[in-house]
Amino acid sequence: MAPATPEAFDHCRRATAGCLCCGGRHLRGEAQIVSGFLAARAWHGRPEITELVHCQDCGLRFFQRGLDDDEVARYYRGYRDAAYQRDRQAWEPFYTFARHAATLAWSDSTARLDNLRHSLARAKAPAHFNAVLDHGGGQGHMLAAIDADRKAVYDPSGSPAAMDGETYARESELSGGWHLVLSCQVLEHISSPSRYLERIHGLLADDGWLYVEVPNEQWRPAPGGERMRMLLLKALLHWRPLLMAADAISTACRIKFGRLPPLGFIAMREHINYFTVESLGALLARSGFQVEGCGIDNGGQLFAVARKFATTMT
Numbered sequence: 001m002a003p004a005t006p007e008a009f010d011h012c013r014r015a016t017a018g019c020l021c022c023g024g025r026h027l028r029g030e031a032q033i034v035s036g037f038l039a040a041r042a043w044h045g046r047p048e049i050t051e052l053v054h055c056q057d058c059g060l061r062f063f064q065r066g067l068d069d070d071e072v073a074r075y076y077r078g079y080r081d082a083a084y085q086r087d088r089q090a091w092e093p094f095y096t097f098a099r100h101a102a103t104l105a106w107s108d109s110t111a112r113l114d115n116l117r118h119s120l121a122r123a124k125a126p127a128h129f130n131a132v133l134d135h136g137g138g139q140g141h142m143l144a145a146i147d148a149d150r151k152a153v154y155d156p157s158g159s160p161a162a163m164d165g166e167t168y169a170r171e172s173e174l175s176g177g178w179h180l181v182l183s184c185q186v187l188e189h190i191s192s193p194s195r196y197l198e199r200i201h202g203l204l205a206d207d208g209w210l211y212v213e214v215p216n217e218q219w220r221p222a223p224g225g226e227r228m229r230m231l232l233l234k235a236l237l238h239w240r241p242l243l244m245a246a247d248a249i250s251t252a253c254r255i256k257f258g259r260l261p262p263l264g265f266i267a268m269r270e271h272i273n274y275f276t277v278e279s280l281g282a283l284l285a286r287s288g289f290q291v292e293g294c295g296i297d298n299g300g301q302l303f304a305v306a307r308k309f310a311t312t313m314t
């Protein structure tokens with residue numbers, strides 16, 4: 001089974017070829033707003049209306065707009081450094097230093113390592129690998145959970161690695177033949193998940209394994225008519241203080257109560273895809289992988305363990 005990757009991909013109209021995960025055409029859209037921080041950092045733009053697309057078949061939610069390669073490079077350069085924190089807080093006062101530190105602490109926690117080990121064991125993955133690559137793994141923290149002869153981390157932000165082993169900042173420097181690839185907290189940022197997985201597929205040995213971890217972010221949509229919401233969102237674009245206040249209220253309601261307030265919205269920030277168990281499984285199956293395990297781990301993260309189809313690539 002060959003990976004299903006659209007020939008042409010328009011990063012501004014990502015739903016053109018159907019759902020990014022299952023390919024379904026039963027899609028529903030609702031207006032949302034691109035965050036001022038993302039727009040300024042990625043393309044020197046201002047907040048604008050975009051559409052959040054919801055697949056009625058697999059449950060994937062994704063923003064219609066994504067980022068092209070240049071926008072990705074601009075956005076993730078110096079990712080989460082002091083300038084990033086300062087500029088983000090100028091648009092999102094609720095993105096405090098404490099919250100920033102909590103995010104980093106969770107990223108480096110031992111609980112994540114335990115969950116990774118547990119998920120691999122449940123999927124009956126080998127206890128030892130010859131070569132493992134943490135793809136987009138920041139400082140390679142997750143590699144501590146893996147018993148392997150050779151360990152490497154690839155991260156385009158160029159963060160110094162926290163582990164002994166190989167580090168790569170350019171994808172072109174990576175050779176193939178990895179027996180396990182980790183992709184943790186990456187796919188939710190990716191404009192074309194199928195193209196990303198096609199590259200992972202090419203990096204894996206024929207009997208290689210893939211572990212994916214993404215956030216499990218679900219919420220109930222905002223009550224109120226879509227026409228009223230569109231009018232309100234357009235008005236918010238003209239008054240930054242009100243836009244920031246509405247963003248803060250909407251974000252608090254979504255995170256604390258799992259629902260948007262009446263006429264509320266979700267700002268498009270760096271997470272541009274919101275997966276479900278069904279959508280992640282469908283994406284992997286369409287990308288040349290056999291899913292051995294998929295679900296929510298003990299830390300509340302959505303994960304999948306998959307094997308590369310040995311006969312896929314010619």
Ligand SMILES: [Zn+2]
Pocket residue numbers: 019020021022023024055056057058059060279
């Ligand atoms: Zn779908």
